[in-house]
Amino acid sequence: GDWWVKKANSHKYAAKLLDDSRTSPAVLRQVLLFLPPNHSALTVSRLQDLLQSDDEQLRLESVRRLRGIDSEEAKSIVSSLARDEPSEAVLRAEAVIGLDSSKPNDRGLLLALAFDENAAVSQEAIRTLRGTLLDGNERTKIAGLKPTNQPTAELLQQLLNPGEKQNRPAATDLEKWLALMDGPADRNAGQRVFFHPKGPGCSRCHRIDGRGTAIGPSFVRMNGGLSLKRERLIEAILQPSKDIDPGYLPITLVTTDGRTASGIYHKHSGKVRQIYDSEGKVQTFKVEDIEQMVPAKTSIMPNGLTDAMTIQEFRDIVAYLSGPSSPQNTSTK
Secondary structure, three states, X not given: OHHHHHHOOHHHHHHHHHHOOOOOHHHXXXXXHHOOOOOXXXXXXXXHHHOOOOOHHHXXXXXXXXXXXXXXXXXXXXXXXXXXXXXXXXXXXXXXXXOOOOOHHHHHHHHHHOOOOOHHHHHHHHHHHOOOOOOHHHHHHHHOOOOOOHHHHHHHHHHHOOOOOXXXXXXXXXXXXXXXXXXXXOHHHHHHHHHOOOOOOHHXXXXXXXXXXXXXXXXXXXXOEEOOOHHHHHHHHHOOOOOOOHHHOOEEEEEOOOOEEEEEEEEEOOOEEEEEOOXXXXXXXXXXXXXXXXXXXXXXXOOOHHHHOOHHHHHHHHHHHHOOOOOOOOOOO
């Protein structure tokens, strides 16, 4: 919990390991996962140095941290890495996620990267463009893309036709969904979808492999995978309210002026009550403003999450969650 981390000054001692030449790449990666995003030790220059490591997982975690730094220098490095064709595809794909489709320069780069010869880079560019209002010229350009694989075609279809109703089985028809999930999957892509800001938002409420937010149940790997069976995992995504973990039972809060809010109980004191909402944000209410607090019957995890994903993205997320902790630089697609 945060209290003992602060009391033990743990961040200070972890940060020192970044300057110790004896620190192994595995430990350096754990330090990057442990330190808060705004920690003073996570400088652009230090992360740029770590990008030169021979360890792939450390390089990947370094670019993820660079993506979160709001500075022109960091954004320039991320943009350069995204377009750097000699770099490995998984690293470029992680950098693409750091581009902002609301900014003209980044949007232009994303449109160009959508035509990249590497499928992982092309798919991340399209995924990052998803939800963006394209002008006529941009739409004409991206519509000229001729996908050479089904995952890219599905993403392009979602980009060009947002809100189009998908012909899919009912969420309760688990048998048909299990049949759809039996196709090829890419665990690296699944990891990116899980944490992507234009994805289904899994990481806003769930933590895995040291990343994400532990509002809902964290995913813990044992003996190379989750203890949760694949079938149960798929069912939980399709029907989040069917079987709610008692430790994460949400509450519905009604205020004296008629407002309602639902979420996971966070903290309370003599003056306030706090809950985490479905966006992973803390909502605070004064005790005197609360009319009623009752257990909710539905999960804060929304229904219809699969509507925000292509079938391939769903397969990839399940593959990522079901496998070992560190996806390799390979694809089964």
